Amino acid sequence: MIARRDVPARLVERRELSPTCFSLLLATMERLPAEPGQFGMLSCGQGLDPLLRRPFSVAGVRPLGSGWGVELLVKEVGRGTAWLRRAPLGTILELLAPLGHGFNLEAAASTRAALVAGGIGLPPVLFAAERLAETGAPFDLFLGAATGDELLEIKRCRAAAGAVGGKLVLCTDDGSVGEPGFVTTALARRFAAGQRWERVLACGPDPMLQALARWSVTEGVVAELSLEEPMACGVGVCLGCVVELADGRRVASCKEGPVFEAARLAARWRP
Amino acid sequence: MRVDLSTAVGALTLANPVMAASGTFGYGLDLLDLCPPECLGAVVTKGLSPAPRAGNPTPRIVETAAGMINAIGLQNIGVEAFCQEAAGELARRGATVIVNVFGERPEQYRAVIERCERAEGIAGYELNVSCPNVDHGGMEFGHDPHQLEALTALCRAATSKSLWVKLSPNAPDLVGTAHAAVAGGADALTLINTLRAMAIDPYRRRPVLATAFGGLSGPAIKPIALRMLYEVHCALPTVPLVGIGGIETGSDVVEFLLAGASAVQVGTAIFRHPAAPLRILSELEDFCVAQKVGELRALIGGLRWP
Missing domain, CATH: 2.40.30.10 (Translation factors)
Structure with a gap:
């Protein structure tokens, strides 16, 4: 419907x-x-x-x-x-x-998920975090930005993760707040040290999503990425926002996305 | 007061003059909840080629002042998928369907029409000889009157249904191409397609679109479209015309009718408001009531000039 x-x-x-x-x-x-x-x-x-x-x-x-x-x-x-x-x-x-199609929250709630947001990629991640917190599903939240003053809604993020015993990890490119460096690096480092997440839900700039796509496919973690493409209509008729999939098809991200599993995306998303 | 909004494009009668333009309404079934195709005068499909096409790389669209430039490159599912997946449902809903036809070679145009002739419920065809966004086909036929006449004649021989030719505003001789399409057997002419255009990102010092050039549409082009349609109407006053270019309101439609259009297509406005054709239709009816126009057809070619 x-x-x-x-x-x-x-x-x-x-x-x-x-x-x-x-x-x-x-x-x-x-x-x-x-x-x-x-x-x-x-x-x-x-x-x-x-x-x-x-x-x-x-x-x-x-x-x-x-x-x-x-x-x-x-x-x-x-x-x-x-x-x-x-x-x-x-x-x-x-x-x-x-x-469009959003995150698979049911799957995220059935395991421990990592939520990852970069800069203005926060809105769908914040929505997912607060929804998961409402249902009592545990998750950890990685929030990154170029500088400390571009880290958005830190209190709400901390409250949502804290409500289900999850951690909020802050990262900035300039090191002014939280860990210096990218959220993707912070996530991968913890994973390498033995922390486990079976699903990652993410939104942010393309380089961040590409790094996550590459990492998730290598580690066998399902990553759902919310992509941003220029679009005129939002309802699948202008075909401006197409995204190339691994099977070669170009699909309207407004209709089949904007959330795609990393493994479905064309190789250029996993450089 | 009741207004008769019906019109005719050649032998094809339409319940009203407002159509959805090719490339802005999918294959007719994408916006059922927002703009049911059977409520429109007709639906013109996304350009169909014999085989599916992947289209151009991205970025494919960019907004400009009161308009947008696109370089989609005729991405489409192919005529076979359209006939199997959409044509039947459109017919059941009672929509009037015009198939926009594209090929890289003349025989491909003919192949699309021949396949559609075996499908149900298709009222006619609109030849896309004016797409500015593909390397082969399209505009090269639309710019050369001799090739255009031959292509139109080839398609004419394949169908007895309505055959429209969508003219290019980028052709060096617009009226010459109009004459050629009619000589080849076109029942009507659609004008205009998008204007070749570009946008530049001043910070990156690069073209915005992956293809550099694309086609400009939207309100920015309406005055040009009106002028071109009027020119062709003056040169070929008995040939039915379908007006398109930046239509956003009911009074925009009236302007095209006065300039000589028998019907119009709404395109970019659908991207802003998927239900735009319905709103425009209702504004058109309001205009007729306010101006005491009982029959919409009375407006066609009614420009008071000189």
Whole structure:
């Protein structure tokens, strides 16, 4: 059954999270039944320019007043996200959601999972972490960023992991907070020392996901990676967001993804 | 007041003039929940070739001012898969289906049509001779009147259903290609396809698209599309035209009808709003009511000029 809806969403809250990132809380009349890893297409302007909606992974869905709230975490990278950062509270946006296929949380809950987020890759990972915490499933969370002030929502991450006896590992490229270096290195080092995770759920920049894909296939760990591709429609018709799979097919990541198991991806994802 | 929104493109009658354009509506069944194909005047399929095509590498799309550039490269599932997996369901739903046909050689266009002739429920064909994003086929036929006439005649011989030719705005002689398509036996002309364009990333100092060039679509091209359609209408006033290029609203549709279009296609607007064709149709009806236009057909070619 298709659950997606194209609905008006009122901007009710915006929080600055870092010098470049912020969160948005959008109010909708009905509950958008999004699962961690699914995304929505959000209007980022009110005229014909910018023309296209932007895809954002859902960071959470929760009751809000007499309706529902959808939470997004956004990094200002261009005209659309700049508009979102300045749009007055109360602005009515258009949200088409939920879209795509998210993480396999059932499988993650049946084992001990490692959740890995890099930079603005946090939203689907945070959603997964808070959902797993609600169900009491144990996991460890690796959160990385270039600098300490780009580590987002540390308190919520720590609370979610802590609720199920899991660890939060912080890493920064510049070493200003947590362990110096990449989250992928921190994960691999612990694995080599004997810690075990059967599944990894991850979202972040391509080099991080590529490193995880290579590591996971070598170690026989299932890694589910949430990919980010430029897309115009989000519903599988523009074919802008195709991802190449190991079998040579090019599939729309908005429809078959955005979450893919690393082993399914073409070799260029495991350089 | 009741408005008769029906129209005809040559011998083909449509319940309303708003179609979904090729490459923006999949194979007709992707958006059933948001924009049922049977509610549209017609659905034009993603361009189909005899065998599946993988399309171009990524990045394939980039947003520009009030528009976007794409270089998908005609990725498609192939005509056989379409006939087996989609044609029947579209027919059962009562959708009017136009198959957009692509080939690297003339015989491949003919092969697509011949396969579709054995499928159910296909109302006609639109020859894609104007795709700017492939190395072979497409635009090379669309730019040369002699090749275009021969290709159209070859396809004409393969079907008695509606045969439209989608013209390239990139052709050096637009009216010449229009004449050629009609001489080859086209029932109608669709115009325009995307305009060849590029975008540059100033920080990386590289083209944004993997192919460097692509096709520009969206509201940015509407004034050009209107001018081109009007030019062809003036040169060939009896030939039915299908207007396309940046249509976002009901009044955009009226503009194309006045310039000489018998029907229109909505493309990039579907990427913004999957239900855009339905909204546009409703705005078109509102326009007719407000302007006391009882029959939509009365607007066709109704531009007051000179």
